[in-house]
Amino acid sequence: MxxxxxxxxxxxxxxxxxxxxxxxxxxxxxxxxxxxxxxxxxxxxxxxxxxxxxxxxxxxxxxxxxxxxxxxxxxxxxxxxxxxxxxxxxxxxxxxxxxxxxxxxxxxxxxxxxxxxxxxxxxxxxxxxxxxxxxxxxxxxxxxxIDVNIMSKVDGFSFPKSGQPMTAEYSDGSAALRGYANSQLSSSLILSAGFNPRLYNYLAEFEDFYRDVKGQIKKKIILKVSDFRSALIQGKYLAKKGLEIFEYRVESGLNCGGHAFASDGYLLPSLLKEFREKKEMLSSSIQPLIDKFYEEERGREFSTEWVDNDPRITVQGGIGTSGEARRLLQDFEMDATGWGSPFLMVPEATTVDEPTMQLLQQAKEEDLYLSGVSPLGVPFNNVKNTGSAKWHQKRIEKGKPGSQCPKGFLESNTEFTENPICTASTQYQLLKIDQINQSEVSDGLKAKQREKVLDKACLCDHLGNGALITLGILKPNRAPQAICPGPNIAWFNRQYSLQEMVAHIYGKIDSLVPVERPHMFAKELVMYVDYFEELINQSESPADDLRKLTRFKKNLEDGMAYCLEISKGQAYEHENLESITRTVEEQSKRLGELYESLQSSALVLA
Structure with missing residues (x-):
């Protein structure tokens, strides 16, 4: 390993x-x-x-x-x-x-x-x-x-001509897992987007995820996790089957690219502090289960000569300077960092078509936002004015909203049909809008509901089109492009060479981002207060939601206090610690005002 x-x-x-x-x-x-x-x-x-x-x-x-x-x-x-x-x-x-x-x-x-x-x-x-x-x-x-990623919850079933779903091993997640397991690769499988017992159980069918007689594992398991408790639960579940976790990959709930799985107000520094303090538990609580499996199921002991059975802990989400990376590696004792969005500006590393590259280069912070475009119903990091957004708007104007759903990977809704359909499909959107129009709610509420329906986009198809355009397989006018950068990309405004970006990561050159760029911890804090405000705005019963939102606020305040503690220490080179102090002061005041308005609404409506 x-x-x-x-x-x-x-x-x-x-x-x-x-x-x-x-x-x-x-x-x-x-x-x-x-x-x-x-x-x-x-x-x-x-x-x-x-x-x-x-x-x-x-x-x-x-x-x-x-x-x-x-x-x-x-x-x-x-x-x-x-x-x-x-x-x-x-x-x-x-x-x-x-x-x-x-x-x-x-x-x-x-x-x-x-x-x-x-x-x-x-x-x-x-x-x-x-x-x-x-x-x-x-x-x-x-x-x-050559690592691969499977979103655990994207695990629908195909419906052949008979109309009956295929058996479990042919679900989307299981088939993808089998595809990787049958490959020649000796690498890692990253499981993300939640716990899927059926998929986790299926891992045990393949010997490549277990140690061979020399103690080597050909295909390692990496779990993308949101908190320590989740890491421990999932690690124990897999350990009972003799499956070891090579790495726990911690990601910021909001300050990331792609789907954003917000925590209950827990900021990344607080999460990493817990991992640092309790990481020994990820071995001491789990290794006995591994030992027991090998003894009872394999008829041999787990050899003490086998090395590397302590899992790595890594982090990703919004990292933008070498100083931030050094803090994560040294102060929080992370084994590695993940850099996503900045590499979208590196043509030697990723496939971003020219129109989208121009969009990213010009994007400001206000152009990057958490959107409702994902058919999964999970907030999705997005940038304004993508080719996909323009394509969908044209279809709405023609009275044919949504997509023909050419791939169907995100089909999960059975509100109107027996077999699942996608909420970004034309079929679903026409049916849903008709239902909204016939409802007895106010015109203003109808407009908001229609907007939410029409916001859904064909991510299955459009997220892959940039690659097809870049490689010359499709023309831009035939392939609407979607992209999912994190807000961090606002500070990277041109194309970079691979060597240049790597040198930036390691602090070998002058920073590629300006000194005024807010610290990744400061940016995440603002995003969580924004999210708190959105939760209040979406609340249909403030009195009922008060307890949950009070807990969210308390977790945020604890995280702010810890961020403030960090900001008083010595900054690494290329690390804007001053922005944390300023941001905590501003957002603490804003959080208090938002909470006061929530309490007032809860009292009025109680």
Missing amino acids: QNSLHTFSIPVMGTGHSIDSPIRVAPYGINSVISIVDDLLIERIRKHYATLFELPYENIPRNAEDGRARRITAYLDLVHEIVNQKFEDIKKQPFFRKNEKSRYFEMLPDSSDLKKKYQKLVEMASGSTRDFIASELTGEMRPGS
Whole structure:
């Protein structure tokens, strides 16, 4: 269970923006994550890269038996082959030249033993000793991990011509898991978006998630978690099946890209403090369950010679400077950080089409917002004026709102139909708007309800279109583009090279963002007070919601106090601690005013 050579990774970004990131960055030793939700997009990308690299390709049609799993396996195996090919080409290059091999080593963090050895080599005089060390260095190179992400709750069932749903192993989540499990990859599976017992149970069907006789695990499990309690519960659940967690990946509830799963007012610093203080429990409470499984189910003891059974803890969500990263790694003792949105501005790492790239470069803080576009009903980080938004608006104006739902991965609503349909589909939106129009509520409320319905967008299709445009598979006018950046991207206003962004992450160059950029902790705090205000505005019964919102406020206040404590310490270079002090003062006052208005409403309506 090897760790990365780097102290950062590139998380999953939508269904398409990191779809080929491993091909781009893994040859340089950088870990990145592919979404395997959209197997139909994956098949088109596979065809493109098979053609580009002159590798065999045979289409797996949409109606093929177990087609979803097979498409995913075929693509992951292709990515594996291409990454290895590119990596071996880099390894063969000579030292002491300005080439891809020098880029590989120069991008490593200065703290890396491999980097130190490389720097020593560069300073050595020619001779047999230098040749020996050069050979050793080449042998110690390794590619980045080709990791995959499954959203646990995106686990619907297909309905064949018979109209009856297929059996459990053919659910979307299970088929995606099987596709990964059957691949050649030795990497990590990231499970996100909640706890799905059926999917977790299915993991136990595949030996690659268990230790072999040498104690190695070919496919590791990473859980994206929102708090320590959730991490412990899920870790114990899997441990009873002998499944170990390689890494717990903590993400800010709001200050992130994609879907935002807000906590109950717990700010990221408070969550990380708890992980730091209790991380030993993630081994001491769970390892006995693993030991018991191997003894009772495998008939052998869990060997004390097997290493790396203490899980890593990493963090992502809104990180924007090297100083913030250093605080997370050093003060909070995180094992690594995840940098998502900034890499949307790095064409060497992600697939963002030119119109959307221009939109991101020009985006200000006010253009980035939590939207209601996701058919999952979960807040979704968005930017104004995307190609997808314009496409949907044109359909609304023509009286044909919504999408024809070409893929159906987010079909879950049975309000009007026996089989699930998507709330972003034309079928659902027309039915729902008709119901709203015939209701007896006020015209003002009808307008708000219609707006909420029409807000839903076709994320299944549109989140992958940027990749298809970038790779030349589709024209921009035939592929409406959606994207899901975090608010952090407002401070990155141009395209960057891969080496430039990595140097920024490690503080090797002047910061790419201005000094006035608020600290990630300050930005998250503002977002949570915004969210608190939205909860109040949406409350239909303030008296009934008062207790829940009081708890939310208390958690926020505790988090503010801790942020204030952090702000009084010594700042790392490129870390704007002063913004935390100012923000806590402003938002504390605002929170109090919002709570007073809530109490007044609760008393009036009680």
